[in-house]
Amino acid sequence: QVQLVESGGGLVQAGGSLRLSCVASGRTFSIHGMGWFRQAPGKEREFVAAINWSGGSTYYADSVKGRFTISRDNAKNTVYLQMNSLNAVDTANYYCAAADSGLRFSTWQYNYWGQGTQVTVSS
Numbered sequence: 001q002v003q004l005v006e007s008g009g010g011l012v013q014a015g016g017s018l019r020l021s022c023v024a025s026g027r028t029f030s031i032h033g034m035g036w037f038r039q040a041p042g043k044e045r046e047f048v049a050a051i052n053w054s055g056g057s058t059y060y061a062d063s064v065k066g067r068f069t070i071s072r073d074n075a076k077n078t079v080y081l082q083m084n085s086l087n088a089v090d091t092a093n094y095y096c097a098a099a100d101s102g103l104r105f106s107t108w109q110y111n112y113w114g115q116g117t118q119v120t121v122s123s
Helices: none
Strands: 002-007 010-013 018-026 033-039 046-052 058-060 068-073 078-083 092-099 117-122
Touching (some): 002 092, 018 033, 033 068, 033 078, 046 068, 058 068
Antiparallel strands (some): 002 018, 033 046, 046 058, 068 078
């Protein structure tokens, strides 16, 4: 099993920035990819960004490309999501996820999930 704990959410004004962190523990050697998803009230969970754990390849949803950056620190078993130029549509609960396979973009492709951290952007 892998446990994931997110942190870094909060309330920020439009145009501001936040950095989310996700620490993995347990069978971390089985992780080959990690991702961030978000879910707003009444909406489905959607893909935000993903990173390959070994090579560091990344992929982003079009809605966040150029504003968000995903990165990882293998030594700390931590993945980050730097979010800049935030706006109201970015308001959601953000979830970290880990996959036994590599770069993945769909919720069903991930094996482990964190509890989420709320991001609220005020306009």
